[in-house]
Amino acid sequence: MTRTAQWAYAWLMLLPAMALLALFTHYPAAATAWHSFNSTPKGARSAVFVGLDNYRQLVDDPVFWQALSNNFWFALYTIPASIALSLLMATWVNGKVAGRGFLRLAYFTPTILPMIAVANIWMFFYTPEYGLLEQVLGAFGAPSHNWLGSKSTALPAIMVVTVWKEAGFFMIFYLAALQSMSPNLAEAAAIEGASRWHFFRRVTLPLLMPTTLFVLVNAVINAFRMVDHIVVMTRGGPDNATALLLYYIYEIGFRFWDSAYAAALTMVLLAILGLLALAQFGFLERRVHYR
Amino acid sequence: MTHVYDSRGIPRAIETAAAWLLGVLWVLPLAYAFWTAFHSGEYSTRFVLSAPLTLDNFVRAWAAAPFARYFVNTVLLVTMVLAAQLVLVTLAAYAFARFEFPGRGLLFALVLVQLMIMPDVLIVENYRTMALLGLNDTIVAVGLPYMASAFGIFLLRQTFKTVPRELDEAARIEGCGPLQVLWKVYVPLARPVYLAYALVSVSYHWNNFLWPLIITNSVESRPVTVGLQVFSATDQGIDWSIITAATLLTTAPLLVAFLLFQRQFVQSFMRAGIR
Numbered sequence: 285m286t287r288t289a290q291w292a293y294a295w296l297m298l299l300p301a302m303a304l305l306a307l308f309t310h311y312p313a314a315a316t317a318w319h320s321f322n323s324t325p326k327g328a329r330s331a332v333f334v335g336l337d338n339y340r341q342l343v344d345d346p347v348f349w350q351a352l353s354n355n356f357w358f359a360l361y362t363i364p365a366s367i368a369l370s371l372l373m374a375t376w377v378n379g380k381v382a383g384r385g386f387l388r389l390a391y392f393t394p395t396i397l398p399m400i401a402v403a404n405i406w407m408f409f410y411t412p413e414y415g416l417l418e419q420v421l422g423a424f425g426a427p428s429h430n431w432l433g434s435k436s437t438a439l440p441a442i443m444v445v446t447v448w449k450e451a452g453f454f455m456i457f458y459l460a461a462l463q464s465m466s467p468n469l470a471e472a473a474a475i476e477g478a479s480r481w482h483f484f485r486r487v488t489l490p491l492l493m494p495t496t497l498f499v500l501v502n503a504v505i506n507a508f509r510m511v512d513h514i515v516v517m518t519r520g521g522p523d524n525a526t527a528l529l530l531y532y533i534y535e536i537g538f539r540f541w542d543s544a545y546a547a548a549l550t551m552v553l554l555a556i557l558g559l560l561a562l563a564q565f566g567f568l569e570r571r572v573h574y575r
Numbered sequence: 576m577t578h579v580y581d582s583r584g585i586p587r588a589i590e591t592a593a594a595w596l597l598g599v600l601w602v603l604p605l606a607y608a609f610w611t612a613f614h615s616g617e618y619s620t621r622f623v624l625s626a627p628l629t630l631d632n633f634v635r636a637w638a639a640a641p642f643a644r645y646f647v648n649t650v651l652l653v654t655m656v657l658a659a660q661l662v663l664v665t666l667a668a669y670a671f672a673r674f675e676f677p678g679r680g681l682l683f684a685l686v687l688v689q690l691m692i693m694p695d696v697l698i699v700e701n702y703r704t705m706a707l708l709g710l711n712d713t714i715v716a717v718g719l720p721y722m723a724s725a726f727g728i729f730l731l732r733q734t735f736k737t738v739p740r741e742l743d744e745a746a747r748i749e750g751c752g753p754l755q756v757l758w759k760v761y762v763p764l765a766r767p768v769y770l771a772y773a774l775v776s777v778s779y780h781w782n783n784f785l786w787p788l789i790i791t792n793s794v795e796s797r798p799v800t801v802g803l804q805v806f807s808a809t810d811q812g813i814d815w816s817i818i819t820a821a822t823l824l825t826t827a828p829l830l831v832a833f834l835l836f837q838r839q840f841v842q843s844f845m846r847a848g849i850r
Contacts, residue, residue, distance in 0.1 A: 287675075293753055294675075297670040297674075298671075300666065300723070301666065301686075301723040302667070302682065302723070304719070304720075305725070308704070308719065309692060310688065311700075312697040312700030312701055313688075313697065313700075315703075316697065319700070372597075373594075381590065381591050386598065390601045391601055392840075393601070393605065393833070394601065397782070397826055397829070398784065398826060398829075399782065399784060400782075400784045400803060404822045405604045405608045408607070448604070456841060456844045457845065470580050480580045505693075508696070515784070515785065530695075534698065534785065538789055547700075550696065553696055554692060557696070558691070561691045
């Protein structure tokens with residue numbers, strides 16, 4: 285095959301995938317930027333260039349700041365909690381714990397259920413008076429509490445659901461990494477007299493570093509992408525206590541139909557994801573040196 | 576195989592107990608949903624072992640909403656997305672793995688953009704595009720943004736790169752064109768990766784919710800997740816027996832498939848994660 289024929293072949297094979305990517309990833313990302321500098325078209329009035337107006341509105345919007353800070357706390361609590369739990373789970377089901385098969389199944393099952401179904405089940409779990417949580421707490425004499433209905437507990441309640449859903453998913457990656465580790469390492473360390481904790485901290489944990497990075501990146505993306513349970517359980521309430529950034533974009537874009545302001549909000553989300561990508565590449569560069 | 580660092584004695588007992596406590600916590604919400612769905616309303620909060628089992632909640636849920644249609648929609652959606660993904664992703668991955676051409680690095684970088692900026696966050700603009708294309712409220716519109724999958728391209732490219740060049744060249748000497756080589760050498764060798772990708776893709780799109788919620792508007796196009804939400808958000812608000820029955824009903828195919836092919840599922844998710 286001549287060189288030009290090879291080029292043509294490659295380009296033709298790439299064409300369908302690249303066309304769809306351009307239409308539904310690259311173009312919308314660029315269009316979001318453009319629309320964030322325009323007004324929302326209403327009826328006969330078409331969109332006009334308004335400069336930074338949408339961003340000014342954003343800076344002055346208390347709900348935006350609340351959604352951003354909710355999202356920040358949401359990420360800060362759920363990510364370490366689910367990663368730590370998943371590592372613990374993986375260590376357990378990698379060892380010789382009794383009932384290993386059942387435990388693996390139990391930890392992993394939430395992963396394959398749709399978030400919306402999970403949210404329904406947990407909503408029932410949290411229901412005031414009837415819910416299981418209330419009954420258990422009631423048995424200990426605790427007063428009744430509306431977990432999803434009060435500002436102070438709604439977001440933590442949502443976080444628990446998220447950790448429950450995600451830990452089993454991350455466990456899989458740690459389990460895969462643990463199973464690929466050579467048992468000779470442990471034997472060598474035992475001969476050297478290293479304690480179990482020392483071995484875990486100095487050998488296992490560093491060797492799991494690439495997995496932790498992979499899991500971490502996915503966890504951060506999910507923290508900004510997963511809002512299905514918000515739609516079902518709280519609709520951002522009470523009083524915006526559980527509004528996350530993407531959920532707020534959804535509300536502005538599809539309940540108030542203010543597409544220009546939604547575009548400005550989306551730009552913030554894209555900026556966060558972009559920063560994450562840069563951070564990840566920074567890490568990857570460093571990882572290459574270890575190989 | 577013995578692990579030198581497996582715990583023994585009392586620490587071991589404590590660890591086993593902790594692992595089981597966590598395991599019980601993890602199945603509790605599901606077990607609770609099963610209890611409620613299979614018992615009549617008055618037992619939904621009273622746990623009496625002698626409570627009579629009933630399928631009544633499932634019958635009522637099935638009759639109260641067009642779940643059969645929703646299932647058809649979801650199956651159509653998942654099949655369509657997977658079929659398109661397999662074709663597009665295979666062609667693109669082959670080009671990136673085994674062809675030299677100008678712009679390869681740039682194009683690959685453009686593909687990787689989608690790993691970070693997924694269609695899930697571009698809902699506002701994609702809705703606008705679908706309206707322009709006249710596709711709003713169709714099953715095609717639900718699947719279209721996901722058909723070119725950066726994740727799939729990346730995964731298969733890595734796999735294709737591990738195929739020995741000699742096999743490729745041998746097939747070419749026998750007179751195979753590039754597409755025949757792809758079909759006869761690369762695709763068969765990547766079969767486990769295809770299985771892994773298919774399982775991940777099917778469960779992702781079976782479970783996807785926000786985008787379908789936005790883009791669909793009628794019974795004819797709604798997938799089962801959105802159907803479930805529409806069902807539980809309306810008048811049923813208080814009848815938890817029916818809602819949990821509907822929830823289990825809509826997840827049953829996935830749950831059964833998972834229980835049957837547990838090992839494949841877990842291995843597939845592992846394989847898809849190590850890249």
